[in-house]
Amino acid sequence: MSRIDHAKAAGAFIRKTEHVAFHDKRLWDLREKRDAQAHGIPEWETLRELASGIKEHTLSHLSDYLEQFAAAAEANGVVVHWAATAEEHNALVHTIMSERGMTTLVKSKSMLTDECKMREYLEPRGITVMETDLGERIQQLDHQDPSHMVVPAVHKLRGDVAELFGRTIGTDPQNSDIHYLAESQRMNTRPYFVREKTAGMTGCNFAVAETGTVVVCTNEGNADLSANVPPLHIASIGIEKLIPKVSDLGVFIRMLSRSALGSPITQYTSHFRAPRPGTEMHFILVDHGRSERLAMEDFWYSLKCIRCGACMNTCPVYR
Structure with a gap:
């Protein structure tokens, strides 16, 4: 991956005082909501320990579970590929x-x-690659x-998005109403799903070895469109x-x-398990x-991460 000049980027962001204040407030709000949910479940710490144990067990037997997953997926009619590097992927x-002959890829986060x-x-x-998640699309349009991890454009104010959309997809740059902006992005993106020669792509939150199933968790429904409208669905895992x-999945779904x-x-x-007929x-x-x-020895446990972003919301430096 290309090296990022974090000091330069941070300096540019910090000079925008209204952005810094919003960024801190928004992320701390996510942290407070997380804490309220955690305190509302008596078994929260038990769930965390159980999830950590499941991940440790899986990572300790990863080759076996990868073989089981691939065999189950292939039995379901899925074509399984292996990529050692980003370039191979x-x-x-x-x-x-x-x-x-596919020339367009609509993808979820x-x-x-x-x-x-x-x-x-x-x-x-x-x-042509079309990001269909709202935050990812905002970032794509802004290069x-x-x-x-979870809210890709959290550093932007609604006015920033209005200006960006006005410049890139032809909306009213003075209209920063969030419903207008979200609907405008939806109308701009939606035609790509039904284009000819279009494939769909999703990521993967959890891959279940027992069933060969990919589980994707979203709030916008764009992953379901990406997976179910085009005749080709690719999942990157x-x-x-x-x-x-x-049976392990419920632990993680309750926490994520x-x-x-x-x-x-x-x-x-x-849950994506098998291709539809004709796809x-x-x-x-x-x-x-x-x-x-x-x-x-000192880093293997980082692979337990479920990419919830809670650490970023807590970190005072990042906020």
């Missing part, structure tokens, strides 16, 4: 699409594809990386996303949205340094 996506710089790889090769059984947004559950918890489903299992990290 991106090349696989390009090959799968180009062999089928995926930090793995951001990590792999997939968009930067595909677009020079003639594939910026996401600034947060970090190998650390594995959990052993469906509470930790991330302070809400009991996401609006959509979607294709492909899973790409990606290492990209994860095996190396797993072998590090």
Whole structure:
């Protein structure tokens, strides 16, 4: 990945005092909502310990669970691919699409594809990539990386978005009403789902070894459109996303949205298990340094992370 000049970026942001105040307030609000949800469940710490134990067990037997997941997925009619590096992942996506004449990719939020710089790889090769998550689309239009795991454009004010949309998709730059902005983005994005030669992509919050199922948690429904409208669905999956059984899933589902947004559950918890008749489903299992990290005594446990972003909301430096 390209090196980021954090000091320069931070300096530019801090000079915008109204942005700094909002950023701190918004993230602390998420932290307070998370704490309220945690305190509302007597078994919260038990859930955290159980989730940590499940992850530790899975990572300790990762090769076995990866084989189980791949076998179950293939038995369901899914085509499973393995990518050792970001470059291999991106090349696989390009090959799968180009062999089928696909020229547009509508995708839901995926930090793995951001990590792999997939968009930067595909677009020079003639594939249009449309981010369908609102925050990710804002960042795409502004040629910026996401600034947060869960809320990618949290550093922007509504006025910033109004100006950006006015400049890029032709909306009224003076209208900063959030409903107007969200609806404008929806109307701009929606035609891409039904274009000819379009493929869909999702990330993966959890991959269940027992069933070969990919579980995606969202609040906008765009992942379901990306997976179900186009005739080709590609899921990008970090190998650390594995959990052993469906019965383990409930532990993580109860924790994820509470930790991330302070809400009991996401609006959509979607299970993708097999392609619909007449369509294709492909899973790409990606290492990209994860095996190396797993072998590090002081760092392997970072692979337990479920990407809720609660640590960022707590961190006073980031806020």
